Amino acid sequence: MKVLKTIEELQEVRKNTKGSVGFVPTMGALHDGHISLIKKARSENDTVFVSIFVNPTQFLPGEDLEAYPRKEQADIKICEMCKADYLFMPQADTMYSPEEVLVKAPNKSYILEGKTRPGHFDGVLQVVLKLFGLTQPTNAYFGKKDAQQLSLIQQMVKNFFLPINIVPCDIVRENDGLAKSSRNVYLSTTQRKDALLISKSLYKAASLAAKKEKDVKVIKDKMLEVMQGLDVEYVAFVDREFNEIKQIQLGNTIILVVARFDKTRLLDNIWI
Numbered sequence: 001m002k003v004l005k006t007i008e009e010l011q012e013v014r015k016n017t018k019g020s021v022g023f024v025p026t027m028g029a030l031h032d033g034h035i036s037l038i039k040k041a042r043s044e045n046d047t048v049f050v051s052i053f054v055n056p057t058q059f060l061p062g063e064d065l066e067a068y069p070r071k072e073q074a075d076i077k078i079c080e081m082c083k084a085d086y087l088f089m090p091q092a093d094t095m096y097s098p099e100e101v102l103v104k105a106p107n108k109s110y111i112l113e114g115k116t117r118p119g120h121f122d123g124v125l126q127v128v129l130k131l132f133g134l135t136q137p138t139n140a141y142f143g144k145k146d147a148q149q150l151s152l153i154q155q156m157v158k159n160f161f162l163p164i165n166i167v168p169c170d171i172v173r174e175n176d177g178l179a180k181s182s183r184n185v186y187l188s189t190t191q192r193k194d195a196l197l198i199s200k201s202l203y204k205a206a207s208l209a210a211k212k213e214k215d216v217k218v219i220k221d222k223m224l225e226v227m228q229g230l231d232v233e234y235v236a237f238v239d240r241e242f243n244e245i246k247q248i249q250l251g252n253t254i255i256l257v258v259a260r261f262d263k264t265r266l267l268d269n270i271w272i
């Protein structure tokens with residue numbers, strides 16, 4: 001595997017790459033969730049590019065940009081182990097110029113994650129568009145854990161007529177159910193234990209829906225019972241286009257939870 005630290009190196013490599021290209025964009029501190037994306041990309045493409053870039057424009061003032069875990073050497077080893085061909089790790093000042101043409105996420109990016117983090121998705125789409133321009137992937141791999149991000153990237157690809165296939169990837173969990181996340185390292189032992197209630201509440205919701213409960217209000221109340229004591233920021237029910245729904249539509253519903261543990265926000269969801 002080759003580590004590419006500059007845009008010029010990446011462009012040179014990409015110019016000489018033939019066949020299908022799989023691309024996995026990440027912010028590093030790689031875990032089993034990222035590994036599953038890279039392995040899927042490996043099994044479906046001739047060449048695999050992974051990027052690690054803690055993108056400043058998607059962090060709001062006061063968020064954890066500086067504290068975000070950085071594990072360069074361990075990440076390089078993981079990408080090698082997953083048989084990626086290239087790992088792109090650019091410097092922030094080379095990815096942005098003082099005056100940028102900006103991508104503006106649609107109004108629906110201002111609900112849920114975008115309500116708490118207004119402008120976050122503008123930054124995500126901006127950097128993802130740049131990374132797509134650089135890597136020109138055939139297939140790009142995104143986790144369902146960041147479901148709203150995934151939906152907006154699918155919309156951007158459609159709106160800009162980008163010839164890229166977006167591949168949604170299942171959420172990878174710890175054995176006890178907690179969704180893997182780079183931010184789990186912020187949790188204390190007690191918070192780590194309490195965080196389990198998030199996935200528990202989602203399993204409860206899925207089981208109620210499977211028993212034909214359709215009313216999201218009823219399901220939400222049961223979920224909040226399971227999560228009693230947690231600082232729940234939102235429980236939401238949307239369809240695959242991210243429109244909020246009042247009735248469960250089996251096969252077309254995503255149930256989302258965000259809970260806070262001091263400054264740490266944990267996201268999780270289930271697709272039913």
Ligand SMILES: Nc1ncnc2c1ncn2[C@@H]1O[C@H](COP(=O)(O)OP(=O)(O)OP(=O)(O)O)[C@@H](O)[C@H]1O
Binds near residue numbers: 146
């Ligand atoms: N548990 C997981 N299962 C599957 N995909 C995941 C998981 N966690 C993250 N991903 C995906 O990996 C890609 C890179 O995500 P990122 O580097 O932000 O990791 P993260 O663990 O989600 O970090 P954070 O929790 O801090 O947002 C995204 O497409 C994301 O959805």
Ligand SMILES: CC(C)(CO)[C@@H](O)C(=O)[O-]
Binds near residue numbers: 025053058127128149
């Ligand atoms: C897609 C992404 C790599 C863009 O910075 C980031 O938002 C992430 O890791 O989910």
Ligand code: BAL
Binds near residue numbers: 058059146
């Ligand atoms: N995985 C989402 C990236 C972020 O929280 O900024």
